[in-house]
Amino acid sequence: MVAGAQNPYVDQAWAIFGKADPQEVVQMSKEFKRRDSVRYLKLGKKKSKVPWRKPKGRDNKMRLSRRGYPKTVSIGCKKQSQKSYELIHNLSELNNLKTKEAILARVGARKKLEIIKAAKEKKIKLLNVKENKK
Numbered sequence: 001m002v003a004g005a006q007n008p009y010v011d012q013a014w015a016i017f018g019k020a021d022p023q024e025v026v027q028m029s030k031e032f033k034r035r036d037s038v039r040y041l042k043l044g045k046k047k048s049k050v051p052w053r054k055p056k057g058r059d060n061k062m063r064l065s066r067r068g069y070p071k072t073v074s075i076g077c078k079k080q081s082q083k084s085y086e087l088i089h090n091l092s093e094l095n096n097l098k099t100k101e102a103i104l105a106r107v108g109a110r111k112k113l114e115i116i117k118a119a120k121e122k123k124i125k126l127l128n129v130k131e132n133k134k
Contacts, residue, residue, distance in 0.1 A: 032052050032071065032073050033050050034052060034053050035053070035062050035070075054072070054073070085102055087103050087104075088102045088104050090107075090115070100125060101125045102124060102125075
Protein backbone atom coordinates (compact mmCIF):
# COMPACT_ATOMS: atom_id res chain seq x y z
CA MET A 1 0.00 0.00 0.00
CA VAL A 2 1.20 3.49 -0.79
CA ALA A 3 2.00 5.71 2.16
CA GLY A 4 -0.74 8.28 2.69
CA ALA A 5 -3.42 6.26 0.87
CA GLN A 6 -6.69 5.66 2.69
CA ASN A 7 -7.06 2.17 4.13
CA PRO A 8 -10.72 1.05 3.72
CA TYR A 9 -10.47 -1.39 6.63
CA VAL A 10 -9.31 1.32 9.01
CA ASP A 11 -12.08 3.67 7.83
CA GLN A 12 -14.68 0.95 8.35
CA ALA A 13 -13.36 0.21 11.85
CA TRP A 14 -13.51 3.89 12.79
CA ALA A 15 -17.09 4.07 11.57
CA ILE A 16 -18.14 0.95 13.47
CA PHE A 17 -16.70 2.07 16.79
CA GLY A 18 -18.34 5.47 16.69
CA LYS A 19 -15.41 7.65 15.68
CA ALA A 20 -17.24 8.92 12.57
CA ASP A 21 -19.49 11.97 12.43
CA PRO A 22 -22.14 11.90 15.18
CA GLN A 23 -24.81 12.82 12.62
CA GLU A 24 -24.27 9.55 10.74
CA VAL A 25 -26.18 6.55 12.02
CA VAL A 26 -23.68 3.71 12.11
CA GLN A 27 -25.04 0.20 12.37
CA MET A 28 -23.01 -2.86 13.19
CA SER A 29 -23.07 -5.42 10.42
CA LYS A 30 -21.09 -7.87 12.56
CA GLU A 31 -22.99 -10.89 13.83
CA PHE A 32 -21.59 -12.26 17.06
CA LYS A 33 -21.28 -16.03 17.00
CA ARG A 34 -21.13 -18.51 19.81
CA ARG A 35 -17.75 -19.99 20.65
CA ASP A 36 -17.01 -23.18 18.63
CA SER A 37 -20.20 -22.74 16.60
CA VAL A 38 -18.12 -23.32 13.47
CA ARG A 39 -16.69 -26.53 14.86
CA TYR A 40 -19.78 -28.44 16.04
CA LEU A 41 -23.12 -29.05 14.32
CA LYS A 42 -25.12 -28.93 17.56
CA LEU A 43 -23.77 -25.45 18.36
CA GLY A 44 -24.96 -23.98 15.10
CA LYS A 45 -22.74 -25.00 12.21
CA LYS A 46 -25.81 -25.70 10.08
CA LYS A 47 -28.32 -23.57 11.99
CA SER A 48 -29.39 -20.26 10.51
CA LYS A 49 -29.29 -18.40 13.81
CA VAL A 50 -26.84 -19.17 16.59
CA PRO A 51 -27.69 -17.85 20.08
CA TRP A 52 -24.94 -15.78 21.70
CA ARG A 53 -23.33 -17.23 24.82
CA LYS A 54 -20.55 -15.47 26.67
CA PRO A 55 -17.29 -17.47 26.70
CA LYS A 56 -16.39 -18.25 30.32
CA GLY A 57 -13.47 -20.65 30.19
CA ARG A 58 -10.29 -19.94 32.13
CA ASP A 59 -7.98 -20.00 29.11
CA ASN A 60 -10.54 -19.01 26.51
CA LYS A 61 -8.90 -16.87 23.83
CA MET A 62 -12.19 -15.32 22.79
CA ARG A 63 -12.85 -14.18 26.38
CA LEU A 64 -9.35 -12.73 26.56
CA SER A 65 -10.09 -10.93 23.24
CA ARG A 66 -6.98 -12.28 21.57
CA ARG A 67 -6.16 -11.30 18.03
CA GLY A 68 -7.41 -13.72 15.38
CA TYR A 69 -10.40 -14.92 17.39
CA PRO A 70 -14.04 -13.81 17.00
CA LYS A 71 -15.07 -10.62 18.74
CA THR A 72 -17.22 -10.74 21.85
CA VAL A 73 -20.13 -8.49 22.67
CA SER A 74 -19.04 -5.38 24.54
CA ILE A 75 -20.07 -1.79 25.17
CA GLY A 76 -20.31 0.16 21.94
CA CYS A 77 -21.53 -2.72 19.80
CA LYS A 78 -25.18 -1.74 20.03
CA LYS A 79 -26.97 -0.31 17.03
CA GLN A 80 -27.81 3.33 17.40
CA SER A 81 -31.51 3.94 17.79
CA GLN A 82 -33.25 5.92 15.09
CA LYS A 83 -35.29 7.96 17.56
CA SER A 84 -33.64 10.53 19.73
CA TYR A 85 -35.48 12.39 22.46
CA GLU A 86 -34.51 15.67 24.06
CA LEU A 87 -34.16 16.17 27.80
CA ILE A 88 -36.28 18.99 29.18
CA HIS A 89 -34.76 20.89 32.12
CA ASN A 90 -36.88 24.05 32.06
CA LEU A 91 -39.76 25.84 30.29
CA SER A 92 -37.53 27.56 27.74
CA GLU A 93 -36.28 24.17 26.49
CA LEU A 94 -39.89 23.04 26.24
CA ASN A 95 -40.78 26.12 24.17
CA ASN A 96 -37.86 25.51 21.77
CA LEU A 97 -38.75 21.83 21.32
CA LYS A 98 -39.19 20.73 17.70
CA THR A 99 -40.67 17.25 18.23
CA LYS A 100 -43.87 16.16 19.97
CA GLU A 101 -42.11 13.76 22.36
CA ALA A 102 -39.54 14.50 25.07
CA ILE A 103 -38.09 13.20 28.31
CA LEU A 104 -38.36 15.18 31.54
CA ALA A 105 -34.98 15.59 33.23
CA ARG A 106 -34.32 15.43 36.98
CA VAL A 107 -35.91 18.59 38.32
CA GLY A 108 -37.65 19.57 41.53
CA ALA A 109 -41.35 19.07 42.22
CA ARG A 110 -42.43 22.68 41.60
CA LYS A 111 -40.63 23.01 38.28
CA LYS A 112 -41.79 19.52 37.27
CA LEU A 113 -45.45 20.47 37.71
CA GLU A 114 -44.95 23.66 35.68
CA ILE A 115 -43.33 21.74 32.82
CA ILE A 116 -46.08 19.07 32.84
CA LYS A 117 -48.84 21.71 32.66
CA ALA A 118 -47.11 23.53 29.80
CA ALA A 119 -46.56 20.25 27.96
CA LYS A 120 -50.27 19.36 28.25
CA GLU A 121 -51.23 22.73 26.80
CA LYS A 122 -48.86 22.29 23.87
CA LYS A 123 -49.87 18.59 23.44
CA ILE A 124 -46.30 17.38 23.94
CA LYS A 125 -45.94 13.85 25.29
CA LEU A 126 -43.47 13.43 28.16
CA LEU A 127 -42.32 9.82 27.95
CA ASN A 128 -41.29 9.33 31.58
CA VAL A 129 -44.33 10.95 33.23
CA LYS A 130 -47.37 8.84 34.13
CA GLU A 131 -50.75 10.45 33.67
CA ASN A 132 -53.30 10.31 36.50
CA LYS A 133 -56.66 8.92 35.35
CA LYS A 134 -58.66 10.54 38.14
